[in-house]
Amino acid sequence: MEDGWEDSDSKEENNTCYKSIRCLNPKFEELRYEDDNNETATSTEQLDVEDSVRRCIQVLKHNIDVDPNSPILHRDSHLQFLKKGLHHLPNSMEILDSSRAWLCYWILHSLEILNEPIPEETKSQVIGFLSLCQHENGGFGGGPGQDPHLAPTYAAINALCILRSREAYDVINRAKLLKFLFSLKNRDGSFKMHEGSESDIRGVYCALSVAMLTSLWSQELIKNTAHWVSRCQTYEGGFGGVPDMEAHGGYTFCGLASLVLLKEGNLINVHKLLRWLVNRQTRYEGGFQGRTNKLVDSCYSFWQGGCFPLVHRLLNMTDPESLNMSFWLFNQKALQEYLLICCQTPHGGLIDKPGKTKDYYHTCYALSGLSVAQHFHNGLKRNDYIVGHHENELIPTHPIYNICVPSAIQAIQYFQNLSYPGTPEGTQSSDDDGEL
Numbered sequence: 001m002e003d004g005w006e007d008s009d010s011k012e013e014n015n016t017c018y019k020s021i022r023c024l025n026p027k028f029e030e031l032r033y034e035d036d037n038n039e040t041a042t043s044t045e046q047l048d049v050e051d052s053v054r055r056c057i058q059v060l061k062h063n064i065d066v067d068p069n070s071p072i073l074h075r076d077s078h079l080q081f082l083k084k085g086l087h088h089l090p091n092s093m094e095i096l097d098s099s100r101a102w103l104c105y106w107i108l109h110s111l112e113i114l115n116e117p118i119p120e121e122t123k124s125q126v127i128g129f130l131s132l133c134q135h136e137n138g139g140f141g142g143g144p145g146q147d148p149h150l151a152p153t154y155a156a157i158n159a160l161c162i163l164r165s166r167e168a169y170d171v172i173n174r175a176k177l178l179k180f181l182f183s184l185k186n187r188d189g190s191f192k193m194h195e196g197s198e199s200d201i202r203g204v205y206c207a208l209s210v211a212m213l214t215s216l217w218s219q220e221l222i223k224n225t226a227h228w229v230s231r232c233q234t235y236e237g238g239f240g241g242v243p244d245m246e247a248h249g250g251y252t253f254c255g256l257a258s259l260v261l262l263k264e265g266n267l268i269n270v271h272k273l274l275r276w277l278v279n280r281q282t283r284y285e286g287g288f289q290g291r292t293n294k295l296v297d298s299c300y301s302f303w304q305g306g307c308f309p310l311v312h313r314l315l316n317m318t319d320p321e322s323l324n325m326s327f328w329l330f331n332q333k334a335l336q337e338y339l340l341i342c343c344q345t346p347h348g349g350l351i352d353k354p355g356k357t358k359d360y361y362h363t364c365y366a367l368s369g370l371s372v373a374q375h376f377h378n379g380l381k382r383n384d385y386i387v388g389h390h391e392n393e394l395i396p397t398h399p400i401y402n403i404c405v406p407s408a409i410q411a412i413q414y415f416q417n418l419s420y421p422g423t424p425e426g427t428q429s430s431d432d433d434g435e436l
């Protein structure tokens with residue numbers, strides 16, 4: 001990985017590289033933000049965050065004297081935090097009542113990425129709960145009895161796919177789900193999030209991801225969609241939520257993943273997108289920011305970091321000579337260091353940045369980003385780069401659906417064997433087999 005410094009004590013073992021710690025390099029402090037004597041509220045906030053990162057690095061220096069395998073992923077503490085959330089949520093999380101399908105997904109995906117099996121009894125309880133979230137019109141609400149919405153529909157279907165059982169798959173009423181998807185489709189190719197709501201690029205991604213996983217894909221469903229998504233690429237190179245909005249990490253992932261699913265990456269300027277993405281990785285902290293001139297935040301480890309395997313796929317088709325076939329085009333090591341050194345709480349759970357409190361959303365997307373940063377896989381070649389102890393290694397996540405690769409493959413294969421529940425006109429069976 002190119003970060004400008006020699007890795008004097010790196011060694012390679014079974015195709016896995018254990019490298020020296022970047023932030024312990026004596027030159028590391030040279031990477032701090034310079035305000036050129038022009039102090040603003042933004043520059044002060046940036047320097048405060050860098051101070052908090054520096055304090056975490058000081059702690060690491062002490063830890064590494066005791067355990068040279070540091071930084072260590074606090075796997076057991078994270079598992080405890082995650083398992084507790086699957087059974088009981090504290091009153092302080094009341095505000096997440098409309099995100100309960102999301103909580104199932106965030107927790108189940110974190111568990112699968114940590115390679116933790118889910119007991120059969122727990123699986124049945126989650127399946128029972130998610131079946132109550134499915135509305136009679138086919139979409140899922142954030143909780144039982146709530147209005148159907150594309151975001152919790154995406155979350156619920158991802159969660160059911162992670163459970164990998166017929167009982168879980170059969171919760172999904174595909175005939176009604178198909179009608180639900182069509183009911184939200186606009187003529188210009190975009191999708192509304194729910195009946196009577198705004199339309200944005202999240203709607204497109206959620207609809208396409210769900211349609212591909214459950215084999216409800218058709219030419220009619222995707223008509224005009226690629227063109228609409230391509231209009232969301234901004235002058236900066238990232239994607240906004242709708243055409244002419246500011247580029248943002250979450251929207252960029254949604255747009256890019258949608259175009260990869262649609263096989264229409266040729267409609268956008270990939271090099272411009274790449275330039276925007278690489279500049280969102282912060283120089284000192286190593287994590288990603290969501291927008292230009294914003295602070296680092298661990299959830300963008302996936303929203304931005306997860307874009308690199310997709311960009312790699314697009315460039316591999318159009319300009320393979322420009323690619324390095326061993327690494328993603330970001331500093332995988334720096335991201336892992338930020339997540340392991342600055343974003344873990346001692347009692348389990350991951351955080352946005354030092355000083356913030358833990359939550360399941362950031363735990364899920366920080367672990368997902370860590371998984372992307374650990375594993376390079378271009379379909380032919382695989383390279384693993386594990387910062388810290390080798391037991392920090394996570395299971396690879398699928399860069400389009402953000403569930404683990406076997407979960408995506410198994411679901412797609414199951415639903416491909418079922419008949420298409422709509423009219424045959426305008427339909428086309430998907431040829432995506434879930435492989436990377």
Ligand SMILES: [Zn+2]
Nearest residue numbers: 297298299352
């Ligand atoms: Zn965040």
